[in-house]
Amino acid sequence: AQSVTQLDSQVPVFEEAPVELRCNYSSSVSVYLFWYVQYPNQGLQLLLKYLSGSTLVKGINGFEAEFNKSQTSFHLRKPSVHISDTAEYFCAVSEKAGTALIFGKGTTLSVSS
Amino acid sequence: DAGVTQSPTHLIKTRGQQVTLRCSPKSGHDTVSWYQQALGQGPQFIFQYYEEEERQRGNFPDRFSGHQFPNYSSELNVNALLLGDSALYLCASSLDRGAYEQYFGPGTRLTVT
Numbered sequence: 593a594q595s596v597t598q599l600d601s602q603v604p605v606f607e608e609a610p611v612e613l614r615c616n617y618s619s620s621v622s623v624y625l626f627w628y629v630q631y632p633n634q635g636l637q638l639l640l641k642y643l644s645g646s647t648l649v650k651g652i653n654g655f656e657a658e659f660n661k662s663q664t665s666f667h668l669r670k671p672s673v674h675i676s677d678t679a680e681y682f683c684a685v686s687e688k689a690g691t692a693l694i695f696g697k698g699t700t701l702s703v704s705s
Numbered sequence: 706d707a708g709v710t711q712s713p714t715h716l717i718k719t720r721g722q723q724v725t726l727r728c729s730p731k732s733g734h735d736t737v738s739w740y741q742q743a744l745g746q747g748p749q750f751i752f753q754y755y756e757e758e759e760r761q762r763g764n765f766p767d768r769f770s771g772h773q774f775p776n777y778s779s780e781l782n783v784n785a786l787l788l789g790d791s792a793l794y795l796c797a798s799s800l801d802r803g804a805y806e807q808y809f810g811p812g813t814r815l816t817v818t
Contacts, residue, residue, distance in 0.1 A: 636797075637809070690736060692738065692750040
């Protein structure tokens with residue numbers, strides 16, 4: 593069965609510093625990988641996705657993620673964060689396009705000045 | 706272009722009651738998925754509807770049921786409410802053919818007292 597582990601529940605960081613949010617998954621088959629962001633009292637917004645091809649994926653708002661099959665990881669990075677990046681970030685996996693997403697428990701990113 | 710919409714925004718019910726939540730998918734989308742997000746947790750997949758039939762189901766009891774209408778909108782019904790059903794219920798829509806992304810609505814906050 594698929595599962596997703598987000599290794600950090602909270603990540604505090606200062607504005608303009610780099611950040612990495614870690615995500616590991618377990619699956620016996622090929623997977624599709626996603627990062628979603630959730631701002632307070634809102635639904636989820638897709639940041640980026642890995643389907644196939646290049647292992648470095650670029651998304652919206654300056655975020656990028658790297659798929660590492662050997663380490664079954666899909667870590668999210670941003671070289672310089674802003675206060676407005678403060679939110680909950682979720683890593684998700686699915687085995688087939690358009691089917692159920694399996695989410696991690698989330699990482700709270702807190703950006704302070 | 707309207708995104709995914711959900712109603713109502715908030716709902717308070719008493720244990721044992723029944724509730725119906727509604728979702729209208731993004732324009733052009735034909736598949737609707739429902740997720741439950743408990744406080745401080747990642748979303749958990751409930752079920753997915755396509756062509757007015759339940760195509761995939763997560764690990765939720767039969768108290769949770771759904772429906773999809775010919776216009777692709779969907780309802781989630783929960784019977785015999787328990788305190789543990791208190792959560793944010795998220796609807797996501799996608800396009801069955803070549804669909805890789807699920808677009809989420811803002812959610813319905815259900816409180817069971």
